[in-house]
Amino acid sequence: MQELDQLEQEWLAAIAGAADLDSLDKVRVAVLGKKGAITERLKSLGQLPAEQRRSAGAALNVLKDTLTAAIADRQNALHVRALDARLAEERVDVTLPVRPMTGGRLHPVSQVTDELVAIFADMGFTVADGPDIESDWNNFTALNIPPDHPARQMHDTFYLPPDANGERKVLRTHTSPVQIRTMMAGPPPYRVIIPGRTYRSDSDMTHTPMFHQVEGLVIDRDIHMGHLKGCLLEFARAFFEVDTLKLRFRPSHFPFTEPSAEVDVGCSRRGGELKIGEGDDWLEILGCGMVHPKVLENCGVDPTQYQGFAFGMGIDRIAMLKYGIPDLRSFFDGDLRWIRHYGFVPLDLPTLSGGLAR
Numbered sequence: 001m002q003e004l005d006q007l008e009q010e011w012l013a014a015i016a017g018a019a020d021l022d023s024l025d026k027v028r029v030a031v032l033g034k035k036g037a038i039t040e041r042l043k044s045l046g047q048l049p050a051e052q053r054r055s056a057g058a059a060l061n062v063l064k065d066t067l068t069a070a071i072a073d074r075q076n077a078l079h080v081r082a083l084d085a086r087l088a089e090e091r092v093d094v095t096l097p098v099r100p101m102t103g104g105r106l107h108p109v110s111q112v113t114d115e116l117v118a119i120f121a122d123m124g125f126t127v128a129d130g131p132d133i134e135s136d137w138n139n140f141t142a143l144n145i146p147p148d149h150p151a152r153q154m155h156d157t158f159y160l161p162p163d164a165n166g167e168r169k170v171l172r173t174h175t176s177p178v179q180i181r182t183m184m185a186g187p188p189p190y191r192v193i194i195p196g197r198t199y200r201s202d203s204d205m206t207h208t209p210m211f212h213q214v215e216g217l218v219i220d221r222d223i224h225m226g227h228l229k230g231c232l233l234e235f236a237r238a239f240f241e242v243d244t245l246k247l248r249f250r251p252s253h254f255p256f257t258e259p260s261a262e263v264d265v266g267c268s269r270r271g272g273e274l275k276i277g278e279g280d281d282w283l284e285i286l287g288c289g290m291v292h293p294k295v296l297e298n299c300g301v302d303p304t305q306y307q308g309f310a311f312g313m314g315i316d317r318i319a320m321l322k323y324g325i326p327d328l329r330s331f332f333d334g335d336l337r338w339i340r341h342y343g344f345v346p347l348d349l350p351t352l353s354g355g356l357a358r
């Protein structure tokens, strides 16, 4: 007994003196481990005469509990101490000024998308989106492009294998199906822009199988072509940052609009250099029109009560024009040298008041 009291004092001192979790564990193994001092003593109880075995066993078990509890306490204390040390070491001063970003750059497609959202949000538009994999109905039929319509050939569609019902989904060939989704989701009025990925089986200097479009849709009781022209003029002047930019609306045809138009911006190509906003030349940037009554009907919107306009344009294309990027395929090569040259500093958020791009 005397001996156990002394051992208890020694072991408690060793536990209290363990400076870190590793040394504490060594003490634990030495005392309570498979070959530890207490374990060995418990094993040798069998050799004692029966009358001593009982009391010696009880005393050993009490000591074992005391030591186990002391080790757990010490472990907790060391954990807290380790955490405190780490918190002190990893402390950050959030009031320090931001260090200049030297690494990452925003892709021109992300930049131009942010610019478009900033411009149209200022005119009261909200952003809508939809999935890349679309039903044939949303991508074509509801947009007044029935199964045998020639416009389907022009879209170079990627079809998915037929599902259990024989339906073939498509990779959306334009963002226009989100017009359908928007109108089906709730009653008019609508004023949305829809940036997103689109797909066509096509590849050259100005076409890639995946590209980006932005779609606009405005439907209300008294919307007319004047609103369409005003809205697009305001957009184009803000986007190209030329207050005197001229627009030209040329008659065109899209199955989902009537009348339809293509829009050109004024430019010059003098000396082989494209300059937007000066000169007497024209450059096409988008398609638009008044939403066809059949499209409204297909979405359960009454065309005798509601009307409006839609437009669609290629984000990559207007990014190339605005920032003078020659080859569309380079957008998706993942070349770091390219993104360092053409990319944007992420902290410069485009706003109309602060400037779109710096």
Ligand code: DAH
Residues within 6 Å of the ligand: 173, 174, 175, 176, 215, 216, 254, 256, 257, 286, 287, 288, 289, 310, 311, 312, 313
């Ligand atoms: N969806 C057309 C395309 O991909 C672009 C377009 C033209 C969208 C006219 C429209 C529109 O909403 O009114 O070629």
